[in-house]
Structures are given as structure tokens and as C-alpha cells.
Amino acid sequence: MKSFDYFAPQSLDDATSLLHRYGKKSTLLAGGTDLLLRMERRLIEPGVIIDLKKIRAIKGIKVARNGLRIGAATLMDEIASSPLLRGRYGMVAQAAAAVGSIQTRNRATLGGNLCNASPAADTAPPLIALSATARFASSRRERELPLDEFFSGPGKTRLQSNELLKEIFVPFVAERSGGSFQRCTRTAMDIALVNCAVFISLAAEENTITNVRIALGAVAPTPVRARGAEDFLCGKTPNPTAINEAADLAVAGATPIDDVRSTASYRREMVRVLVRRAINGALEQARE
Ligand SMILES: Cc1cc2nc3c(=O)[nH]c(=O)nc-3n(C[C@H](O)[C@H](O)[C@H](O)COP(=O)(O)OP(=O)(O)OC[C@H]3O[C@@H](n4cnc5c(N)ncnc54)[C@H](O)[C@@H]3O)c2cc1C
Numbered sequence: 001m002k003s004f005d006y007f008a009p010q011s012l013d014d015a016t017s018l019l020h021r022y023g024k025k026s027t028l029l030a031g032g033t034d035l036l037l038r039m040e041r042r043l044i045e046p047g048v049i050i051d052l053k054k055i056r057a058i059k060g061i062k063v064a065r066n067g068l069r070i071g072a073a074t075l076m077d078e079i080a081s082s083p084l085l086r087g088r089y090g091m092v093a094q095a096a097a098a099v100g101s102i103q104t105r106n107r108a109t110l111g112g113n114l115c116n117a118s119p120a121a122d123t124a125p126p127l128i129a130l131s132a133t134a135r136f137a138s139s140r141r142e143r144e145l146p147l148d149e150f151f152s153g154p155g156k157t158r159l160q161s162n163e164l165l166k167e168i169f170v171p172f173v174a175e176r177s178g179g180s181f182q183r184c185t186r187t188a189m190d191i192a193l194v195n196c197a198v199f200i201s202l203a204a205e206e207n208t209i210t211n212v213r214i215a216l217g218a219v220a221p222t223p224v225r226a227r228g229a230e231d232f233l234c235g236k237t238p239n240p241t242a243i244n245e246a247a248d249l250a251v252a253g254a255t256p257i258d259d260v261r262s263t264a265s266y267r268r269e270m271v272r273v274l275v276r277r278a279i280n281g282a283l284e285q286a287r288e
Helices: 012-025 035-040 076-081 087-097 110-115 124-129 227-233 240-253 264-287
Strands: 005-007 026-029 048-051 061-063 067-071 133-137 142-146 151-153 164-171 177-184 194-202 209-217
Touching: 012 026, 012 048, 012 164, 067 110, 076 087, 076 110, 087 124, 087 177, 087 194, 110 124, 110 164, 124 177, 124 194, 124 209, 177 264, 194 264, 209 227, 209 240, 209 264, 227 240, 240 264
Parallel strands: 005 048, 026 048
Antiparallel strands: 061 067, 067 164, 133 142, 133 164, 177 194, 194 209
């Protein structure tokens, strides 16, 4: 491994100053569960490593005025077991609990999962379905972007070289809402062949869908929304025929590839199955 300079700043200001100073020469390190593998394989040879682990300001889950703030350096294990991520937000905890093994979850962070930008990242679909936004920080300013606009390609995000992901904001959701996260893998501890999350809100006293967001992973170069299926379902009274049609529309919008984990045609079939299950799961929770 090529030698590098190592910094472990204790504050966000120090981290963003280092990013400003070293820019593209530097790489951020959180839990290292993705980064160290890439360094070991020499896919990346950073000159400077900026370790985020000592920055308390970007750790933990907090209740804010309009929603929940999850620091980028929050561990998967904390997310999986947080009492704040229950009920309608429970699909985020469920996705974090699906990441690797307990050892992995004790190192891996939410920010690392999102910034690594794997199309199969498990935490992306539930957060996108919940309309989460990403907050970035640089030494000059902070800015926000809806999470469904954060990814720009496999391994690529819209972060600038002088920015880091500070936190994810999940807005509070309406009464009579529900969510469901689904995934399928080859073995129990494997990256998803397909993952998916659905969030649905129902009208106050009827069964009409007033808001629906469907997010899919591992079926396109980035996590994506199934907008055709969302548009079709919104305003409808859900029934098995409509749910099947929405699942078919989600398949039509997916562009999976063949790879070592699955064929594209199997992935398409699993989109149909998982979207159907997730819609039913979200509806069940919304009606509780
Ligand atoms: C055995 C094993 C099993 C796994 N199983 C799964 C699985 O089932 N599902 C799944 O989704 N993933 C899985 N992963 C992948 C991995 O654990 C996750 O992607 C993890 O969340 C990455 O977080 P990290 O803190 O380790 O990131 P790191 O490896 O430290 O960083 C990953 C990337 O993100 C960047 N980065 C980190 N934090 C920030 C930040 N705050 N701002 C900007 N950039 C940042 C880094 O520079 C790097 O490019 C698995 C990994 C292993 C080793």
C-alpha cells in the first residue's frame, strides 16, 4: 500500500479545513469497511486520509423541529437499534440491520454507505422513500440536496471534492402513513440482488393513496425511484389489481444488468415481487 498522510480532526471545522487544503488529494475515512478494501486492492491510492471517527458533531440521531437528523458518522448498529427509528421510520433501521455482520455494523457508518454510492447500498431506498435530504459541509458553506438527487453513477455522488456529508434529514411523516423495506440476496450475509422501499400515505378517513414513493436499488447505475409506479398509484384506492399493475410499472422502469450476483431477468422478476410486498407492507402499517 502506498504511504499517505493521516489526519484525525476532532471538529467539523478542522475536517472541512483539511478538505479545503488537500482537495482531490485527500480521501475521507469513516468506518473503512468499503474504503480499506479499495485501498488494499489498489483501486484508490490517496495521498492524504482524513479520518472522521473523532468528530462527535456528525454522530448520533437527534429529534429536530420537523424531523430526525442522522449524523453521517452514525454507526449502522446504532441506527438498527435506535428507538427513534421505529414504526413509520422502522424501514431505515431494518435496512441498517441488513448490512453485513454485527462486526461490519459496528464499524460501518450511514455516511459511508451513501457516499460509497453502490447502486445496491441498503440504506438508500428507505431514506429516498422517506423524502430524506443530504446536508453537505465545506469550509465555506453548508448546502442540502434531496437524497434522490445525491447519486450520479456507480461510486459517484454530487459531493464536491471540498465537501463532506454532514447529516441526513428525515422529515416527520403524516398520520396514516407506512413504509416497508424489502431485499433479496443469494445468501444471508450478502449485498442485495435487489432492494426496495415503499412509503405510502393514506387520506384521513378513506383508503385513497395521497402520497407514495417507491425506491429501488441494484437495478440501475444508482438507486432510483419508480416514478411510473408512483404516478399510477397516487390518488387510487389500493386493490390487488392496482398493486400488481404498479409492480409491473416498477419493472418497466428498472434497467438491471447481468453480473456475478444475478441475471438481469431474475432481478426484473424480483422487482415485481419485492415492490408488491413492499406496497402491501406499507399499506398495512398506514392502516394500523
Ligand atoms: C463483510 C461486508 C458486508 C457488507 N454488507 C453490506 C450489505 O449487506 N449492504 C450494504 O449496503 N453494504 C454492505 N457492505 C458495505 C459497507 O459496509 C457499507 O457501505 C458501509 O456502510 C460503508 O461505511 P464506512 O463507514 O465503512 O465507509 P468507508 O469505507 O469509511 O467509506 C466509504 C466511502 O465513503 C466516503 N465517505 C465516508 N464518510 C463520508 C462522509 N461523511 N462524507 C463524504 N464521504 C464519506 C469515503 O471517502 C469512501 O469513499 C458490506 C461490507 C463488508 C465489508
